[in-house]
Amino acid sequence: MLAGLCHDLDHPGYNNNFLKLCKHPLAHMYTSSQLEHHHYFLASKIIEDKKLLSKLEASEREAVLEEMRYDILCTDLAVYFALRAQLAPLVADRAFNWADTAHRRLLKGILMTTSDLSGCCKPFGVAKAVTESIYEEFYNQGDRERAMGYTPLSMMDRKRRVNQPAEQIQFLSVVVLPCLMLLTNIFPNTSPLMDNCRETQEGWHEEIEMRGMRLWRQDDSTPPSRSRVLLKEENN
Template sequence: KRVFNSSSALHSLIGTQVLFIFILCILRVNSCTEPRRPYRFASAQQGEVEAGTRRKMKRLLSFQRYCHASRLLRGLVPHTPGSLHLLDDDYLGQAAHMLSKVGKWNFDIFLFDRLTNGNSLVTLMCHLFNVYGLVHHFQLDMVKLHRFLGMVQEDYHSQNPYHNAVHAADVTQAMYCYLKEPKLAEQLSPLDVFLGLMAAATHDVDHPGVNQPFLIKTRHHLASLYQNTSVLESHHWRSTVGMLRESRLLSHLPADMQDMEQQLGSLILATDISRQNEFLSTFREHLDNQDLDLQLASHRHFILQIALKCADVCNPCRFWELSKQWSERVCEEFYRQGDLERKFDFEISPQCNQQADSVPAIQIGNNYRFISYIVEPLFEEWLRFTEPSPLSQNMMGHLYKNKARWSRLRYAHTPSDTQTHSHAEEPRGGGGEGGDIS
């Protein structure tokens, strides 16, 4: 493994990467930034919705990846106005300093995103690929790598409060922390690390900001395409495969490319929250029987699936300031979906009614209890798996503290929290609280 121990080496690495991106930007003679073209939208009440309103809904539900078969004219890296300030030594030095602590649990991804001018995902992935020596091991072309990562970052919708490139970078940083766990670190192959980081970075690419039930009830063509099963996760995977092939990142590995794409899909599909009980029961069974053998590729792959699931919903295990911000962001995204449903006379989905569902209620309320239903059981088993490690102990400590804090906020909050719904439904991800660790 290629590990960078000195801040000067880190500064040099980031400076080289940023300068490289800057040169690529200069080489873009014509940056053709095509507008997002929406899907056809079939309303459940199509006869009652006027054409102009349908066009507005189309724009809100656009999926860029399926609208454009090719992006060859869109440039090597996404265009970000004002990106030249990245060359300032102060910003560069601070970003490099943060990268020297990227394996710490108290890593502030929001600050890092500001220091990199919205390029946190590209910068983080380049750094981690170099830390693990993946560029050298897989003989990756740096131009193709930057092109691919730029496409991925651009395909996250920045207007989404939660499912955006910062979330992807946050999940990637968490995944890196889990890959460093002593129980795992010595057993993982370069391919395992490559797939784990790639899946974390791409697991929500081109997320529309609405959930699967919304796509199904609005008869969105993605729901039909994937037969109402793991619709978003399948879309994230297929979009990633499309970008891998378009960038030709793995074109020099024809014998391995298809298998790598399939394994990547298996990891991304594991983040489907509707499969939570399936993975959790299998994980418990392995731990109870003590039959996990990390010498086996299939068992390592399963642990990578669990690690990605943990990274995807680890917000309640972060320190409070970060965790609270993520919770507010995911709830804002839920509320926006609820506003859409109200506007088009659909039944408002659970957790999406801003008048009835407060942020604390969504975290620990009677009907939802995202922390208790989803996060806590998963991380309790991860604690067992790590036997337990300092990181997992620290995460659980913050989880319990944050859960108690949300409970106090809920009962000190609004009377609307006490409203009930016709049925409880498993939450769909994101939110909570956290902590820090060295």
């Protein structure tokens, strides 16, 4: 619960790649997962300053903080892909063992990713609103990158916002759905998340179809004149 609450603490609205690009101080402090390390550091300081775990023994506090650190770092998608590569063969071979601490640790990482991306598992109207908010953050980063003389990625480029639906379909296919598949294999009762995600994906497909439809013209609803009818009949 603490890790979930603090996993984006003091997020600046830019991703790790941008921090490295602009030589942000965090990029000098940590070699990887710069934002996630920062989130954990602030969380640990708040917990320490407010004595939130003061009732625990020192060894227990250390264990809780280490658990939080691992869980927060797992919200970095680069870490998620590494965890997924390890957990997927275990699930496919039916070799996942609840008694194995390493297996449970992999699963906890996947649970953090699922929670972090759960906006994709909401009804489409909600998922779309969440996505639009995230894209505005992306576009702000893209604006900064363009001002620095770089060409932003499509998902960061507000000039290419027309690509949003296709990008979301790709993101759901490559990132979210494989995560949910792993989860539902271990926790079958989470299948509604998978169902909602597929419906969201279908909603983005419908967005593409609607954007590709011919625009309505006044002539489509105006009765044709007598001369136009005669001309059409002659041409036929």
